[in-house]
Amino acid sequence: MKYAGVNAFLSGVRPCVIAMILATAIGMAISTLLGFTDIHSALAPDPKSILVFAILWLTHFGYKRIKKTAPSPIIMILFSAALGMLLWGV
DSSP: OOSHHHHHHHHHHHHHHHHHHHHHHHHHHHHHHSOOOSTTSOOOOOHHHHHHHHHHHHHHHHHHHHHSSOOOHHHHHHHHHHHHHHHHOO
């Protein structure tokens, strides 16, 4: 970080990486939760996906409210995998 060129490069790359992650998350949410796959398809919400999203959201904010810190991302990923296996089968 002592080189100005490296610092400037990283300052430019960070917003791009965040935008790519956000675009992927929004695209996955639209296709998974709402069932919207292309411009010619109708919306077909998936109740199981919405249920998993709601459970994870409530778990995250409930944990954050009780413990005053966010839950571990690894624990949330494992919990979402367990919910997926429970609702969709292995």
